[in-house]
Amino acid sequence: MKKLLALTLASLLLLAFAAGCVSASPSAGTPGGNTNTDGSGSQPGGETVDLLVWGPQEGMEFLNKAIEEFKNAHPENTYNITTAIVNEGDAKSRLLEDPEAGADVFAFADDQLRDLVGAGALYEITRNAGDIKSRNVSTAVDICTLDGKLMAYPQTGDNGYFLYYDKSVISAEDAKTLDAILARCNDTGMKFIYAVNEAWITASWFLAQGTLGLGDDGKQIVDFNNANGLAAAEAMIAMVNSGAWVTGWNEVMTDSMGDTIAAGVSGTWMANDMITKLGDNYAATKLPTATIGGRQVQLSSFFGGKLVGVNSQSKVAVHAMDFADFLTGETMQALNFEMRGIGPTNIKVADSADVKANIALAAFAEQAKYAYPQRDVQGSYWDAVGAFGSEVVNGITGSPQSLLDEMVAQIME
Amino acid sequence: MGQSKAKVITGLNFAVMGAGCAARGQVAKGILLFAAQCSYICFMVFFGAGYLAGFRTLGVTEQTAAWNESLQINETIKGDNSMLILLFGILSLAVTALFIYLYIVNIRLGFKALQAEREGRRPPTFREDLRSLWNDKYHLVLLTLPAIGLLAFTVLPQIFMVCMAFTNFDKTHQPPGKLFTWVGFDNFKEIFWSNPRKSQTFLRILGWTLTWAVTATATCYFGGIALALLINKKGIRLKKMWRSFFVITIAVPQFVSLLLIRQFLNDNGTLNILLQNWGLIDQPIMFFRDYARQTVLFVNFWIGVPYTMLITTGILMNIPADLYESARMDGAGPFLTFRKITVPYMFFVTAPYLITQFVGNINNFNVIYLLTGGEPKSLDYYKAGKTDLLITWLYKQTVDEQDYKLASTLGIIIFIIIGAFSLLSFNLFAGGGKEENFQ
Numbered sequence: 001m002k003k004l005l006a007l008t009l010a011s012l013l014l015l016a017f018a019a020g021c022v023s024a025s026p027s028a029g030t031p032g033g034n035t036n037t038d039g040s041g042s043q044p045g046g047e048t049v050d051l052l053v054w055g056p057q058e059g060m061e062f063l064n065k066a067i068e069e070f071k072n073a074h075p076e077n078t079y080n081i082t083t084a085i086v087n088e089g090d091a092k093s094r095l096l097e098d099p100e101a102g103a104d105v106f107a108f109a110d111d112q113l114r115d116l117v118g119a120g121a122l123y124e125i126t127r128n129a130g131d132i133k134s135r136n137v138s139t140a141v142d143i144c145t146l147d148g149k150l151m152a153y154p155q156t157g158d159n160g161y162f163l164y165y166d167k168s169v170i171s172a173e174d175a176k177t178l179d180a181i182l183a184r185c186n187d188t189g190m191k192f193i194y195a196v197n198e199a200w201i202t203a204s205w206f207l208a209q210g211t212l213g214l215g216d217d218g219k220q221i222v223d224f225n226n227a228n229g230l231a232a233a234e235a236m237i238a239m240v241n242s243g244a245w246v247t248g249w250n251e252v253m254t255d256s257m258g259d260t261i262a263a264g265v266s267g268t269w270m271a272n273d274m275i276t277k278l279g280d281n282y283a284a285t286k287l288p289t290a291t292i293g294g295r296q297v298q299l300s301s302f303f304g305g306k307l308v309g310v311n312s313q314s315k316v317a318v319h320a321m322d323f324a325d326f327l328t329g330e331t332m333q334a335l336n337f338e339m340r341g342i343g344p345t346n347i348k349v350a351d352s353a354d355v356k357a358n359i360a361l362a363a364f365a366e367q368a369k370y371a372y373p374q375r376d377v378q379g380s381y382w383d384a385v386g387a388f389g390s391e392v393v394n395g396i397t398g399s400p401q402s403l404l405d406e407m408v409a410q411i412m413e
Numbered sequence: 414m415g416q417s418k419a420k421v422i423t424g425l426n427f428a429v430m431g432a433g434c435a436a437r438g439q440v441a442k443g444i445l446l447f448a449a450q451c452s453y454i455c456f457m458v459f460f461g462a463g464y465l466a467g468f469r470t471l472g473v474t475e476q477t478a479a480w481n482e483s484l485q486i487n488e489t490i491k492g493d494n495s496m497l498i499l500l501f502g503i504l505s506l507a508v509t510a511l512f513i514y515l516y517i518v519n520i521r522l523g524f525k526a527l528q529a530e531r532e533g534r535r536p537p538t539f540r541e542d543l544r545s546l547w548n549d550k551y552h553l554v555l556l557t558l559p560a561i562g563l564l565a566f567t568v569l570p571q572i573f574m575v576c577m578a579f580t581n582f583d584k585t586h587q588p589p590g591k592l593f594t595w596v597g598f599d600n601f602k603e604i605f606w607s608n609p610r611k612s613q614t615f616l617r618i619l620g621w622t623l624t625w626a627v628t629a630t631a632t633c634y635f636g637g638i639a640l641a642l643l644i645n646k647k648g649i650r651l652k653k654m655w656r657s658f659f660v661i662t663i664a665v666p667q668f669v670s671l672l673l674i675r676q677f678l679n680d681n682g683t684l685n686i687l688l689q690n691w692g693l694i695d696q697p698i699m700f701f702r703d704y705a706r707q708t709v710l711f712v713n714f715w716i717g718v719p720y721t722m723l724i725t726t727g728i729l730m731n732i733p734a735d736l737y738e739s740a741r742m743d744g745a746g747p748f749l750t751f752r753k754i755t756v757p758y759m760f761f762v763t764a765p766y767l768i769t770q771f772v773g774n775i776n777n778f779n780v781i782y783l784l785t786g787g788e789p790k791s792l793d794y795y796k797a798g799k800t801d802l803l804i805t806w807l808y809k810q811t812v813d814e815q816d817y818k819l820a821s822t823l824g825i826i827i828f829i830i831i832g833a834f835s836l837l838s839f840n841l842f843a844g845g846g847k848e849e850n851f852q
Contacts (some may be wrong), residue, residue, distance in 0.1 A: 093812070099589050115815070120476045120590015125485045197790075218585060247680045247699075255681070312476070312489045313589065321486065379584070380796075387790035387798075394702050394789060395796050406792045412612060413795075 018411050041091070049319045054094075054106035055087035062339050063327075070326050079322070084086050085116045092116055099313045104320040105327070106311065107155060110143045118218075119145050121308040125150045125320045137328065140345035143373045144307055152307035153328040156336070158268045158343030159304035160371055161201060162363040163288060165263035166190075167281040172280045173262070178239065178290040178299070185244035185262050189246040193264030195249035196236055199386035200266060200302060204287060205232040207300035208384070220378040220411050225404040231293035233400045236392055239290070239386070247393060263374045271360035286364035286370070294376075303371035305345060380406060385409035417525060426523040430516065433523020436531055445711045446519050453512045461505035471495040471580065485713045495582070503573055509565070561642035577761040577821035584815035593792035611819075614795040614806075619830075622802045626774040632714045632766060635719020636731075638759060642751075644722070644825045645729055656726070659719040667716060671783040674712055675701075676785070702789050705800050713780050727758060732758050772831050776804045803827050808838065 014289040060083065067081045084103065086094050091108035092115055099121055108116065116122050126130065129150050133141050139253045140154035165175050169188055173178040185192045195201045206212075209228040213221040223229065237247055239409060246252070246261075251265045257277040265287065275282050287299040308328050326332065331345040337354070343361045344350050356363055388407045426433035430450040435443025467473070472493025481488045531608040536547070547552050578600055580586075586593035599607075604615050644655050651699075662670065677683050679701040685697035702709045732755065738751045760767075781787060787801035787809065796814065797806050803823060810820040 093815075096587060096815075115584055115587070118585060118590060119587035120489075124478065126487055127485045247697075252681050312478075313491075317486050317488070318484050325673065383790065384792070385798040387794070389793045390702075390788070390790040391792060394699075403792055410610065410792065410795060 026056075029093050039238060046076065048080065049316055051079060051081045051105065051316060051320060051323060052103045053081060053083050053274055053323070054103035055083060055092060055367055056087045056107065057085050059107070059336075059340065060085065062336055065335065065339075066332050070323055073326065074322075077319070079319075079323075084163075088209060095121055095311065098204040102311050102313065104311050104314040104316060105308060105324045107306050107308050108152075110159070110307050111377065112245070112308065113146060113375055114143070114378075116309065117151050117314070121309075121312055122151050123312050123314065123317050123321065125153060125321065125324075127318070130324050132325065132328075135347060136345045137304055137347055137350060139371075139373070140305060140366055143304060143375050146375070152309040153324050155306045155308050155328045155333070156342045156360065157303070157305040157345040157368070158364060159306070160301050160364055160367060161204075161265050161267045162284060162286055162301070162367040164257070164270065164274045164278075164282075164284045164360075166258050166261075167283045169262040169281075171282075172283070176288055177296065178288045181263055181288060182239065182242045184246045186242070187260065190244070190262035191256075191260055192242075192244045192245040193246060193248060193253055193266075194239065194263055195265070196240065197247070197386065197389040198249060199382040199384075199389060200248075200271065202236075202385050202389040203372070204265075204299040204301050205236050205290070205292075206300075208290075208297050208370075209292060212372065212376060212381075214376045214378070218378070219413075220381055222381075222408055222411050224411075225401070225408040228293070229404055230401055233388075233392070233404055235264055235292040236389075237400065238394065255268070268360050269363055271358075273342070282359065284359050284364060285370075286367040291309075291331050298370050301367055301371045302374045302377075303368050304374045305343075318379050323407075361400060378411075380411050382411055384408075419530075423523065423527065425767070427521065430519045433519070433526055434536075437526040437536055439465070439522075439526060439539065442522070442542065444517070446522075449512070449515055449538055453508070456508060461501070461508060461527055464498050464501040465505045465509075467493060467498045469507075469595075471498050471502075476590050491589065493592060494588045495580075495586075496588045499576060500573055503569060503576065507569060517819055566815060572730050574821055575825060577817050578825050580818055582817045582821075583819070586816065587666055593726065596818075604819070604826070608793045614797055617794060618797060618801055618803055618806055621706070622775055623799070625777075625802060627704075628710055629713045629717070629774045629777065630767065630771045632710065633717035633721050634763075636714055636718045638725050638755075639724040640718055640722045641729055642684055642755075645726065656722075659722055662716065663723075664720050667779060668783055671712070671780060675784050678708060678712075701785055705789055709781060709784050709800055710719075712784060713777070715778070724763065728759060728762050729755070744764045765839075768835060771838070772835055773832055775834075776827070777800070777802065778804050778808065781805050782808070803830075 005339070007094070016163060023047060039301075049305060053063065053067070063083055067079075067083070068358065071079050073083075088107050088109045090107050092112035094123070095108075095116070096103040096119055099119075102121075103407050113122075125144075130149065132153060136154045137157065140157045141150070144150055144152040144154050163175060165181070169190055170181055170184050174184050181192060196205070206224045209232040210223045210338065224232070250266060250270060253261060253266055253270060254273045254277070257264060258279075258281060259277075271284075274284070287295040287301060289298050290299075308324045310317060310324055313318045327347075330346045330348055333346040333349045334340045334352070337344050341358070343358075343364060346354060350365070351353060384407045387410075388403060389401055422433055422436045425436075428445065431443035431446030433443075433478075434446060472495045474492040476492035477490045478487040479490055526536045577765070579595055579597060580593050581596045581599070582593040585591065603611055640659070643649070644652055649655070675682075675792055679685070680697050680699055680701070684700075685694075688694045689697065698704075733746050736754050737750055740754060745753070781800055781802050782805050783799045785798070787798035789800075790798045794801070796809065804827065807820050807823040807827070810816040810823065
C-alpha cells in the first residue's frame with residue numbers, strides 16, 4: 001500500500017511539473033484562423049474569420065467598441081474577433097516569443113518598428129496604402145515607413161515631450177526661452193524639471209545641434225562629440241547648475257507642480273495630472289529655445305506614437321489588414337480621442353475643433369515641427385546617452401569632451 | 414538446428430528489436446521493444462530527421478515575401494526557423510540517445526535470453542518481470558517518473574539555453590525573419606578579451622558582485638548574531654516583544670519594503686524632505702547617486718538581519734550552558750567566550766546557511782533591481798550601471814536588448830562562478846568540519 005502511495009505521489013509530482021510548464025507558456029491555444037486560408041481569402045464574403053487582436057489594458061473598451069463597429073460595417077463575413085491585453089510597450093517581445101501564436105493585429109510603440117521588421121514579423125501594408133498615406137499627417141506616415149515601405153498603420157501621434165508651466169509664475173513670453181524660464185524660477189524660488197538623465201529627454205539638446213543617422217550595417221551614426229555637440233553638453237551643464245533646476249521627473253511633477261515646481265518637460269500622459277495640480281494656471285507649449293554656443297537654438301525632441309501592425313505569420317492577412325485599416329481610420333481615431341483623449345494622426349480628426357482645443361495636444365503638435373522620428377534610434381543610443389545624462393546630473397569632474405567621445409564610441413559600437 | 418537458428422535470431426535481433434526476446438517466449442517484452450523501434454522510426458521520419466539535418470547550420474532558407482496580385486498583399490513565404498530547429502533538434506537528439514540506450518538494452522536482453530536457453534532455463538516471463546518491478550526493482554518504478562519529468566522540463570530546456578551561448582542569436586538574428594547559427598566560443602572571447610568594452614564592464618561588474626556578496630552576507634550574518642545576542646542577554650526585558658518587532662519586517666513582502674524604501678530615500682523622497690524641513694541639510698542627499706552602493710548594502714542589511722536573528726536565536730539557546738560556565742570558572746571574559754565558544758559553535762552549525770546566503774547574494778536580483786535598477790548609469794560601463802550585479806546585467810541584456818547570446822554566455826559564467834564557490838566552501842566548511850573537530 002505504501003508503495004502504491006509513493007508511486008501516486010511521484011506521478012502527481014510529474015503532473016504538477018507538466019501543468020506548470022503548460023500554464024507558463026503564454027497564450028496557448030489561441031485561434032490562428034484555421035477555418036480560412038489566404039488562398040480563398042478574396043472578396044466574395046460568406047466566410048468565417050478568426051482574428052486575434054492585441055491592445056493595451058486602458059484601450060480595451062475602445063477596442064471592443066471598434067470591433068462591434070467593424071462587424072456592423074462588414075455583414076458579409078462572420079468575424080470571430082478575440083482580444084487579449086498586451087500593452088504597446090510589450091508587443092514586440094510578446095510577439096517574438098512565438099510569432100505563430102501571436103495576434104493577427106496588434107498595437108505597438110513606434111520604436112519597435114525596426115526590430116519587428118528586422119525579425120520579419122510584420123506584413124507590408126499594401127491594401128489601401130495610398131489612402132492610408134494621404135489621410136494621415138506626414139510625420140505619422142513617416143514613422144510607419146521603413147526603407148520606403150509602409151509597414152504599419154499610424155494610430156496615435158502623442159508620444160513626445162513639451163513644456164508644461166504654471167501661468168501665474170511664467171508668462172507665455174518667458175516660456176519661449178530657457179534663460180527666461182530659469183531666471184523667473186530663480187526670482188521666485190521655484191524649480192524647473194528637465195530630466196536630462198533620461199536618454200529620451202537628453203536627445204533634445206544633442207538633436208538640436210547634431211544629427212542622428214543609421215549606417216548600412218544597421219549601426220547608429222552620430223556626431224555628438226564635435227564642437228556643436230560639446231556646446232550642447234555645456235549648455236546642458238549650465239542648466240543643471242543654474243540653481244533653478246532639480247532632479248526627478250514625472251513623479252515630482254505630479255507631486256509638486258505649482259507648489260515648488262514652476263515648469264517641467266513631459267508628455268501628454270501628464271496632461272490630466274497637470275490640469276488637476278495647476279487648475280486655472282495650467283499651460284503647455286513647445287520646448288523653449290536655449291542659448292547654445294552663444295546662439296538661441298530651438299530644443300528638439302522625439303516624435304512617436306502607437307502603430308498597428310499585421311503579423312507576418314497571420315493566416316488571414318487580408319482580413320487582418322482590413323480590420324487594422326478600419327481600426328486606424330478617421331471614425332475610430334475620432335472615437336479614440338473622444339473616449340480616451342488620445343492624440344490622432346488622421347488629418348481631419350487632428351483639425352477638428354475638439355482636438356485643437358486640447359492644450360497638451362496642441363503643444364505636442366507645435367513641438368512636432370522640431371522633432372525627430374524615433375524610428376532610426378538603435379538600442380545602443382539609449383544606454384550611452386542616458387549614462388552621459390547621469391554623469392551631467394552627478395556633476396562632471398573631468399572634461400565633457402572625453403565623456404562625449406566615450407558616449408559616441410558606445411553609441412556607434 | 415540450434416546453433417544456426419540461434420545465429421539467425423541473434424542477427425535478426427540487431428535489425429528488428431525485440432526479435433530475440435519474442436523468439437524465446439518473451440512475447441510481450443518483444444512486442445514492446447518492437448513498438449519502441451517503430452515509434453522511433455516514425456518520429457524520425459515525420460518529425461526529427463528534418464530538424465536533425467538542419468541542426469548543424471540551424472537553417473539555410475530565410476523567410477521571404479511574394480506579391481499576390483489578387484489579394485493585393487505581399488504574401489509571407491516561410492523560411493527556416495533557427496529557434497525551432499535548435500529546440501526540436503535537441504529534442505530529437507535526446508530521443509535518439511534514449512533510443513540508443515533501448516537498443517543496447519534490447520541486445521543485452523536478447524543475449525540474456527539466449528544464454529538462458531543454452532543453460533536450459535526459461536527466461537523470466539512478462540508477469541515475472543512486472544512482479545520484480547513491483548518488488549526488488551521498485552526503485553526503478555518509483556524514480557523513473559520524476560527522472561523523466563526532470564529531464565523533460567529542466568534538463569532539456571537548460572541544454573537549449575546553454576546552446577544559445579554558442580550561437581549569434583540576438584536582435585539582428587531574430588526568427589522568424591532572420592536565421593542564426595553556431596559561432597563556437599566567440600561570445601566567450603568577446604566577454605573575456607576581444608571586446609575591451611564588454612570585458613572591462615564584465616570585470617567591473619564581477620568585482621562589484623563579489624564585493625557585494627561578501628559584504629552583504631557578512632553584515633547580515635554578524636548583524637543578526639549581534640542582535641540575537643543582545644535580545645538573549647540576561648536582564649533584557651520583553652524579549653518576545655523585541656523579537657516580534659523584527660519579525661514583522663519579514664511578514665511584509667520583501668518587494669513592498671524595497672519599493673517603499675526606494676520612495677523614502679529618493680532625491681525628493683520623504684527622508685530628504687524631512688531633513689530639509691528640519692534645516693539639517695540644504696541640498697537633498699543623493700542616496701541613489703553619490704552613495705548608491707552603500708545604500709543598497711545598508712538596505713539589504715536592514716532587510717536581512719531579522720532572518721539571521723531568528724535562525725541564530727535558536728542556535729544560541731542550544732549552546733550548552735556548561736561550556737560557558739566552565740569558561741567563566743577558568744576566568745574567561747565575555748569577549749573571549751564569544752570568540753572561543755559562540756563563534757565556532759555558530760559557524761559550525763550555520764556554515765551551510767552561510768554558503769547558501771552567499772550564493773543567494775551573488776544572484777540577489779530583487780534588492781538591486783527594485784532599489785536602483787542598476788543605476789547610476791555610467792559611461793565606464795557598457796549598457797550597465799554602477800550597482801548592477803551580473804544577474805541584473807544579464808536580465809537587461811535579455812529583456813531590454815534581446816541580446817540572448819550574451820545573456821546565455823553570462824548565465825553560464827555565473828553558473829561556473831557559483832558552482833566553484835559552493836563546491837569549495839562546502840568542502841572547506843560543511844563537509845570537512847566533523848563534529849569531533851569542534852571544541
